[in-house]
Amino acid sequence: MSTRDANDMPIQYDPAFTLDERVAVYRCIHTRRDVRGQFRPDPVPDEVLARLLEAAHHAPSVGFMQPWDFIIVRDPAVKRKVHAAFAQAHAEAAEMFEDEQRERYRRLKLEGILDAPVGICVTCDRARAGKVVLGRTHQPEMDLYSAVCAVENLWLAARAENLGVGWVSILDYDALRQALGIPPEIQPIAYLCVGAVTHFYAKPELEVTGWRRRLPLHDLVWFDGWHKRTGKEPLLDAIG
Ligand SMILES: Cc1cc2c(cc1C)N(C[C@H](O)[C@H](O)[C@H](O)COP(=O)(O)O)c1[nH]c(=O)[nH]c(=O)c1N2
Numbered sequence: 570m571s572t573r574d575a576n577d578m579p580i581q582y583d584p585a586f587t588l589d590e591r592v593a594v595y596r597c598i599h600t601r602r603d604v605r606g607q608f609r610p611d612p613v614p615d616e617v618l619a620r621l622l623e624a625a626h627h628a629p630s631v632g633f634m635q636p637w638d639f640i641i642v643r644d645p646a647v648k649r650k651v652h653a654a655f656a657q658a659h660a661e662a663a664e665m666f667e668d669e670q671r672e673r674y675r676r677l678k679l680e681g682i683l684d685a686p687v688g689i690c691v692t693c694d695r696a697r698a699g700k701v702v703l704g705r706t707h708q709p710e711m712d713l714y715s716a717v718c719a720v721e722n723l724w725l726a727a728r729a730e731n732l733g734v735g736w737v738s739i740l741d742y743d744a745l746r747q748a749l750g751i752p753p754e755i756q757p758i759a760y761l762c763v764g765a766v767t768h769f770y771a772k773p774e775l776e777v778t779g780w781r782r783r784l785p786l787h788d789l790v791w792f793d794g795w796h797k798r799t800g801k802e803p804l805l806d807a808i809g
Pocket residue numbers: 601602603604605678679680736737738739772773774775776
């Protein structure tokens with residue numbers, strides 16, 4: 570079998586996923602969880618961390634911009650700075666909810682910054698590929714979305730490595746910049762707590778605690794236009 574196309578471009582030699590591989594990919598997607606309170610202190614070996622970063626670095630990016638950097642946080646003193654930034658934002662956030670919901674918010678565990686053996690901050694260098702970027706000409710925020718794609722790749726790879734990841738976004742960007750020495754022109758995207766876990770929950774914690782339920786996919790699918798559906802589409806039956 571040729572490994573080059575008619576234009577001499579290299580092609581994938583064995584492109585089809587086997588059934589087992591396909592099952593594994595979907596299992597990874599469906600069992601990935603946001604982990605907050607179940608971290609174990611065991612260090613994450615460098616070769617595993619390297620695989621997670623490779624996975625992140627192979628995410629799609631607008632114009633192949635690869636706008637990300639990855640700050641690895643292991644020093645407890647640095648983690649404490651990030652945690653202080655979280656505590657400040659968390660207190661402010663609680664005030665934004667009303668009455669009974671505020672109390673419920675306060676009871677939620679929403680980060681594992683000090684418990685997780687590693688933190689990874691994913692950032693976005695918005696100027697990395699110059700002023701005019703292929704694919705970003707009309708949607709300037711595409712570089713930010715690209716960095717988020719890297720986060721998701723890392724999150725899924727971590728699940729496949731049996732590691733938990735928790736995204737902490739209850740953080741003021743400038744406070745996070747200060748804690749990690751991130752220059753002002755670099756946009757922090759995600760602070761991720763990463764590590765081995767005691768267990769993965771079967772469902773999102775926000776679902777189990779009654780904060781919010783998973784919406785039926787059936788109600789979110791439309792055809793050939795916003796909010797168009799006859800109700801007889803076989804795809805909707807297939808979704809269930
Ligand atoms: C952009 C973004 C930002 C955050 C999150 C996610 C994403 C995508 N999530 C996790 C979020 O609550 C979680 O993904 C959903 O509740 C669904 O649960 P599973 O991820 O399926 O376990 C999250 N969780 C948390 O405890 N503290 C946080 O600050 C955040 N921030």
